[in-house]
Amino acid sequence: MHNRTKLYLSLKKLPRGKGCVMFILLAFIIILSGWSYINNTIETGAYNFVYPANFGNRIQIPADNPTTKQGVYLGRMLFYETKLSANNTLSCSSCHEQRKAFTDGRAFSPGVDHVLTSRNSMSLVNLLWGRKFFWDGRATGLEEQASTPLTNPHEMGQSLEASAKKLSQTPAYPALFKLVYGDEDINGNRITKAIAQFERTLISANSRYDQYLRKAYQLTADELKGMELFNNAPQPDKGIRGANCAHCHGGVKTYMELFHNNGLDSIPKDAGIGALTGLAADRGRFKVPTLRNITLTAPYMHDGRFKTLDEVVDHYSEHIQESASLSAFLRGESNEPGGQSLKLLPREKKQIIAFLNMLTDSAFINNPDFTDPHLLTTKTKQH
Amino acid sequence: MKKQFLIACITLLSFTAIPFISQAQTAEKQAIIKVSGEVSTPLTIDAAFLQKFTQTTVTRKDRDGKDHTYSGVILSEILKNAGVTLGPELKGENLTKYLLVEAGDGYQVIFALAELDKSFTDRTIILADQVDGKPLAPGDGPYRIIVQDEKKPARCIKQVTAMQVHFVK
Numbered sequence: 001m002h003n004r005t006k007l008y009l010s011l012k013k014l015p016r017g018k019g020c021v022m023f024i025l026l027a028f029i030i031i032l033s034g035w036s037y038i039n040n041t042i043e044t045g046a047y048n049f050v051y052p053a054n055f056g057n058r059i060q061i062p063a064d065n066p067t068t069k070q071g072v073y074l075g076r077m078l079f080y081e082t083k084l085s086a087n088n089t090l091s092c093s094s095c096h097e098q099r100k101a102f103t104d105g106r107a108f109s110p111g112v113d114h115v116l117t118s119r120n121s122m123s124l125v126n127l128l129w130g131r132k133f134f135w136d137g138r139a140t141g142l143e144e145q146a147s148t149p150l151t152n153p154h155e156m157g158q159s160l161e162a163s164a165k166k167l168s169q170t171p172a173y174p175a176l177f178k179l180v181y182g183d184e185d186i187n188g189n190r191i192t193k194a195i196a197q198f199e200r201t202l203i204s205a206n207s208r209y210d211q212y213l214r215k216a217y218q219l220t221a222d223e224l225k226g227m228e229l230f231n232n233a234p235q236p237d238k239g240i241r242g243a244n245c246a247h248c249h250g251g252v253k254t255y256m257e258l259f260h261n262n263g264l265d266s267i268p269k270d271a272g273i274g275a276l277t278g279l280a281a282d283r284g285r286f287k288v289p290t291l292r293n294i295t296l297t298a299p300y301m302h303d304g305r306f307k308t309l310d311e312v313v314d315h316y317s318e319h320i321q322e323s324a325s326l327s328a329f330l331r332g333e334s335n336e337p338g339g340q341s342l343k344l345l346p347r348e349k350k351q352i353i354a355f356l357n358m359l360t361d362s363a364f365i366n367n368p369d370f371t372d373p374h375l376l377t378t379k380t381k382q383h
Numbered sequence: 384m385k386k387q388f389l390i391a392c393i394t395l396l397s398f399t400a401i402p403f404i405s406q407a408q409t410a411e412k413q414a415i416i417k418v419s420g421e422v423s424t425p426l427t428i429d430a431a432f433l434q435k436f437t438q439t440t441v442t443r444k445d446r447d448g449k450d451h452t453y454s455g456v457i458l459s460e461i462l463k464n465a466g467v468t469l470g471p472e473l474k475g476e477n478l479t480k481y482l483l484v485e486a487g488d489g490y491q492v493i494f495a496l497a498e499l500d501k502s503f504t505d506r507t508i509i510l511a512d513q514v515d516g517k518p519l520a521p522g523d524g525p526y527r528i529i530v531q532d533e534k535k536p537a538r539c540i541k542q543v544t545a546m547q548v549h550f551v552k
Contacts, residue, residue, distance in 0.1 A: 256489075259487070279411070279487070280521070281414065281487055327522075
């Protein structure tokens with residue numbers, strides 16, 4: 001209704017003439033279509049997060065950015081919006097594709113200037129529980145995090161002001177921002193808030209591992225053995241074989257928000273958290289990433305150095321590199337008495353990978369709520 | 384002639400630059416602990432700061448099954464220095480306060496303030512910087528919480544980087 005009154009008012013201010021009539025007609029169509037589109041399809045109201053009780057309620061939602069259904073929808077539009085990049089070619093989804101559990105399959109990803117990112121794109125999953133983001137944990141909230149890829153010249157490369165201006169001139173957005181924030185003002189703060197709202201909804205909780213935990217799936221013999229190896233620390237004197245992965249990657253979410261040096265290099269090229277703190281103990285220390293959907297998120301590690309899970313497991317079993325900052329959890333852990341490395345058997349490596357395969361959540365990567373909403377609108381328009 | 388002069392200049396320059404470069408590599412920062420939250424004086428703890436307090440020792444078994452003697456400063460003494468409500472002030476709603484301790488790897492544990500207070504318990508909890516008379520190993524230190532007599536070592540948190548006092552919400 002408001003749109004119509006406004007249109008009437010602007011009619012009076014405009015100069016008369018043929019071009020003007022065309023302009024008014026066009027504006028009318030755009031505004032009306034935007035208005036009816038929004039009124040027809042967008043649900044509004046508080047967003048209700050659904051997740052298993054065993055994930056716990058230590059969720060992170062800032063008081064000044066409550067999650068609403070309309071906010072999540074706007075965030076989803078923005079996540080897939082190429083206008084947020086300097087040359088209108090990249091969106092968040094360019095480096096975070098749903099079918100790859102929101103990674104991009106590349107070791108490093110090209111930005112608008114074709115320069116590669118310095119680190120591997122990260123899976124976006126169960127961020128609702130996250131407190132520190134990026135490989136070095138330098139961003140303390142999703143709102144703060146989002147402004148980095150938007151403005152980084154080697155990623156989307158556009159100031160938040162320029163993005164706000166472009167969106168103001170794009171049909172549907174002014175009305176959408178009004179629906180979410182109460183008025184049509186578009187600014188950087190509102191853009192990052194909406195994106196963060198959408199990201200919080202990216203919950204994966206239906207892998208075969210989740211099903212097993214809620215007693216809806218029976219493990220195969222290899223999966224069971226793999227899970228035991230994953231969870232146990234090796235104790236050769238007691239005859240217990242293990243790989244101790246859960247010490248860092250454990251818990252029902254396979255993510256504990258820890259930061260360690262997992263022995264990739266003695267002298268790391270990228271110092272990780274060490275570059276931020278200057279502390280010797282932090283050299284080569286990186287986020288212990290989630291293992292959810294791990295079969296879909298190759299290549300692995302902060303620099304994408306491993307192409308397969310076989311290479312990853314070989315690393316932990318035989319190739320841990322010694323350094324002063326190597327995690328104590330990886331030091332002197334062995335399945336052989338007095339051994340210096342895990343020394344897993346070939347069969348055990350396969351079993352661990354069988355367990356890792358259980359962490360794939362196909363409901364998550366096919367969830368229609370996470371797909372590109374721009375495709376949806378063009379689809380409905382064509383019909 | 385010109386070329387030789389240029390080479391000489393570059394060599395000379397690189398010699399003078401070497402000390403700076405190597406200095407940049409060795410100028411390693413020292414670990415500190417930030418104390419914040421429900422405190423009247425936020426603190427930054429370093430080695431010199433800890434020396435100002437009485438040193439206390441606590442003996443406990445480590446994962447190797449052997450007794451080790453840790454020395455450091457009683458945690459509540461440090462917190463009192465920051466103006467945390469301990470001693471006579473630890474009553475009423477102040478009993479709903481806790482200390483959150485964070486390690487360099489992001490690991491976190493909490494203690495209720497009453498667990499740290501001498502008028503509630505004789506169990507000693509220290510911020511240790513030495514074990515058996517030597518500085519803690521790099522993977523454990525430079526600062527580690529040692530909880531006397533606690534059966535599991537899980538709260539003997541290593542590589543402590545931050546301590547915050549909060550009210551439960």
